[in-house]
Amino acid sequence: MIRVKICGITRREDALAAAHAGADAIGLVFAERSSRYIDHELARSICRVLPPFVTRVGLFMDASAETVRSTLEGVPLDWLQFHGRESQDFCRQFGRPWMKALAMGGDLPDDPADYDQADALLLDAHAPGQAGGSGETFDWSRAPRVARPWVLAGGLNPDNVGAACRQLSPDAVDVSSGVEVRPGVKSDKLIRDFMKAVKHG
Ligand SMILES: O=C(O)c1ccccc1N[C@@H]1O[C@H](COP(=O)(O)O)[C@@H](O)[C@H]1O
Numbered sequence: 158m159i160r161v162k163i164c165g166i167t168r169r170e171d172a173l174a175a176a177h178a179g180a181d182a183i184g185l186v187f188a189e190r191s192s193r194y195i196d197h198e199l200a201r202s203i204c205r206v207l208p209p210f211v212t213r214v215g216l217f218m219d220a221s222a223e224t225v226r227s228t229l230e231g232v233p234l235d236w237l238q239f240h241g242r243e244s245q246d247f248c249r250q251f252g253r254p255w256m257k258a259l260a261m262g263g264d265l266p267d268d269p270a271d272y273d274q275a276d277a278l279l280l281d282a283h284a285p286g287q288a289g290g291s292g293e294t295f296d297w298s299r300a301p302r303v304a305r306p307w308v309l310a311g312g313l314n315p316d317n318v319g320a321a322c323r324q325l326s327p328d329a330v331d332v333s334s335g336v337e338v339r340p341g342v343k344s345d346k347l348i349r350d351f352m353k354a355v356k357h358g
Contacts, residue, residue, distance in 0.1 A: 159322055159355050160329035162214060162308070163336060163348060165193035165290060169206045171343035176211045178345075178352045183211060184238065184331070187228050188218035191290060192340035193333065197231035204233050214238050218288060225251055238279065240289050245272050256308060260285040261295040269303045278303050279331060282311030292334035297324055315350035319358045330355060 163175040164184030175183050185200045186193040195203070204213050215234040217225055219241030228234070229251060237255040239248050248255045256277040259267035263284030272278060280303075282295040294312030309327035314335030322330065334340070336347040 159327060161352060161355055162212075162329060162331040163333075163343065163351075164214070164216065164310075164331055165191070165333040165337070165341060166203055166343065167193055167195050167199070167341040168343070169203050171345075171348075172203045172207055172211075174343060174345040174348050176208050178349045180348070180352065181212060181329070182214050182236070183207070184214045184216050184333070185232070185234070186216045186290075187220065187224070188216060188240065188288070190218070190288065193290065197228065200228075200232040212236060216240055217243075219243065222247065222250065229253070236276075240281075242286065245274055248272070249274055258283075258289060258310070260287070261299060261311065262287070262293065266299065266301070269301055269305070273304070275305055277306045277308055277328070279308040279310050280327075281331075290333045290340075297321060300325055313351075315347060315354045318351060319354040322355060323358050 160181040162182035163180045166172050166183045212235045214236040216238040237253050240258040254276040256279050257272045257275050258279045258281045260283045262282050281289045282293040283289045292312050306328045308329040310331040313332045338344050
């Protein structure tokens with residue numbers, strides 16, 4: 158079964174909608190330049206309403222180690238997602254499972270071999286050096302074969318995720334803008350449609 162993460166949650170009701178629709182994980186964005194950025198207090202209050210066994214993923218983009226550590230002290234995160242130019246040594250220092258987003262857009266996609274200790278790799282549409290969460294897809298035929306569990310991201314939505322799953326068989330998919338009515342505000346219906354499309358291909 159392909160796992161699903163709904164990223165960029167900024168409201169408690171959206172966290173509950175994701176959990177009730179059967180999502181395996183939610184993503185909380187701690188990258189200040191994102192329109193989905195939330196502070197520790199809001200993140201804690203979102204975590205508090207989640208039912209047990211929904212994984213809480215914290216997303217960082219070129220944050221300092223001190224910022225990641227203080228977030229871990231303040232918010233009960235299960236996984237870390239690094240979306241910038243972090244090195245493998247940086248990502249592995251926090252004592253949590255972690256995944257690294259690899260930029261598939263642009264002429265020189267990131268190399269999975271640089272992150273051979275990652276608990277998972279996430280293939281996303283952004284170009285190296287640019288942010289994600291933009292709703293853009295990448296050319297799936299360019300997806301590298303990776304020797305780690307991996308997550309497909311980038312411009313997924315209820316209309317294309319079934320085809321993506323059939324074509325690439327990822328371990329998991331990650332969506333943010335494809336289930337939103339505007340940045341940071343999710344649609345209950347789009348979340349449910351997305352979950353159905355993953356399940357039924
Ligand atoms: O969601 C964000 O705001 C974000 C900000 C900075 C880096 C990554 C971000 N989101 C991640 O980007 C991909 C693709 O998102 P989308 O579905 O295309 O909108 C996904 O992994 C998000 O977790």
